[in-house]
Amino acid sequence: MAAKKPATTTKTPAAEPETVATTSNTTSPNTAEAKSRFNAALDEAKAGAAALGDEAKARVGAYREKAKSGGQEWSTEAKSTAGNLANEGKHRAxxxxxxxxxxxxxxxxxxxxxxxxKYGDYARSASKSLQDNARKLDEKSLDELAEDSREAIRKSPAAxxxxxxxxxxxxxxxFR
Structure with a gap:
């Protein structure tokens, strides 16, 4: 019978991991392409932002002009309406x-x-005074009434x- 030989194991040295040499001078082609695309996108975004800013400035200028002209129209219309209401109020008073x-x-x-x-005469006098004042109120313009009011205030501010x-x-x- 033949004797069995024990199995021998041979050890092989463990493989050392490979080290990748990295230097600042060498970059992979993918990294260079990514940087290039990123910079192009950044430049495009800057140009787009500048264009949007210019467009916004133009729109603001247009709206400002429109508001100025519209404001003048509204102001004129408001003055006219206020004058009409004041005349109507004067007439009603x-x-x-x-x-x-x-x-x-x-x-x-x-x-x-x-x-x-004696009291009847007082009442007639008051009635006549009210009629005269009503007539004067109708005859005067709003500007004359405003000037009369200013003059009365200057003469007697406490009153x-x-x-x-x-x-x-x-x-x-x-109105409560």
């Missing part, structure tokens, strides 16, 4: 004064009977402040 004058004049006779002729406070109080009570 005059009508209200005339109506109050009629009511006072109609009741002057009953004041004569109940309180005496003007008191009257403004009274009117404010009445409006607050009216």
């Amino acid at each position: 005059s009508e209200a004064m005339t109506g109050l004058s009629r009511v006072i004049d109609e009741n002057a006779a009953s004041l004569d009977e109940k309180l005496g002729p 003007a402040v008191g009257l403004a406070a009274l009117v404010g109080f009445l409006f607050a009570r009216l």
Whole structure:
């Protein structure tokens, strides 16, 4: 019988990993191409941003001009509307004064009977004064009324402040 030989194992030295030499001078062709594409995309983005900025500036300028011309038109229209409303208000105030004058004049006779002729005369005088003021209000323009108001305020500022406070109080009570 033949004797078996023990199996011998031979050791081979372990393979050492390969080291890749990297230097700053050598780059792979893929890296160079990626850098080139990235720089091109960056340049394109910068150019696009500049173009968008120029377009935005042009649009802002156009909108600014449109707003200026539209603002002038709106201002003119608002002044016209305000003038019309002021004239209408002036006319209504005059009508209200005339109506109050009629009511006072109609009741002057009953004041004569109940309180005496002296109080009836006061009522007629007040009625006549209201009618005269209503007529003057109708005859004057808004500019004349504004100038008269300024003059009255210059002459008596304390009375003007008191009257403004009274009117404010009445409006607050009216719209509450």
